[in-house]
Amino acid sequence: MKTFEYSLDNIDKIAEELLQTLPERAIVLLDAEMGTGKTTLISQILKQWGIHEVSSPTYSICNVYRTSSGQTVHHYDLYRIKNVEELLEIGFQDLLETADYHFIEWPALGEPFYESPITWQISRNKDLRILTIL
Numbered sequence: 001m002k003t004f005e006y007s008l009d010n011i012d013k014i015a016e017e018l019l020q021t022l023p024e025r026a027i028v029l030l031d032a033e034m035g036t037g038k039t040t041l042i043s044q045i046l047k048q049w050g051i052h053e054v055s056s057p058t059y060s061i062c063n064v065y066r067t068s069s070g071q072t073v074h075h076y077d078l079y080r081i082k083n084v085e086e087l088l089e090i091g092f093q094d095l096l097e098t099a100d101y102h103f104i105e106w107p108a109l110g111e112p113f114y115e116s117p118i119t120w121q122i123s124r125n126k127d128l129r130i131l132t133i134l
Contacts, residue, residue, distance in 0.1 A: 004131045008037065014131070015044035018120075021133060025100050027114050029107040032122035037129060038105045041122070042075050045103070049073070057105075062095060072099040079106040087113070 002021065006014040018041075022028070030038045043054040050068030057063040057077040065073040074095060081087055093113055096102060104110060107117075119134040 002133045006129050006131070007127050008040065011037070011041060011044050012047070015041065015048050018131075019045060019048055022101070022118070027096065027102045027117040028104065029114065029117050029119045030103065030105045030122065031107070031119050031134075032105075033124070036122045036124045038122065039077075041129075041131075042103045042105075046073065046075070061090060064099070071101065073101045073103070074099040076102065076104045076110075077106060078104065078109055081106075081109050084109060084112065 004014050004017065030042075032038050039056045046052075046054050046065055049065075049071070051065045051073070054065070054075075055063060057075050058079065061076060061078070061081070063075045065075065067073060076095075078087075087093075087110060092110060096113055096115075107114070121132045121134055123130045
């Protein structure tokens with residue numbers, strides 16, 4: 001278990017450090033309340049990989065990106081998904097097999113489908129974020 005403390009002022013440095021902890025392929029579950037900056041953190045990670053046009057997947061459910069080195073990244077927001085059947089309808093299982101990296105906000109409903117996920121637990125204390133890798 002490793003813990004990082006950061007603010008929005010140094011989020012780019014933390015994004016770089018977090019990338020160093022990831023294996024070649026990963027499913028990363030973001031366990032955090034609303035307003036902790038999950039999408040902001042993922043945007044910074046994607047910028048480290050040369051992806052500068054990033055949007056929230058709140059309505060699209062999954063945004064797909066390709067890094068400058070050719071890796072595929074999926075960024076999900078499962079907040080609007082109501083049940084496992086909806087995940088099956090959008091082909092969630094197939095999506096998990098077709099990318100190198102998966103960053104999943106609001107991951108609880110997808111639990112039956114994750115193989116060896118990494119959990120980033122994020123909490124907020126005023127302007128400070130505390131991220132623990134579980």
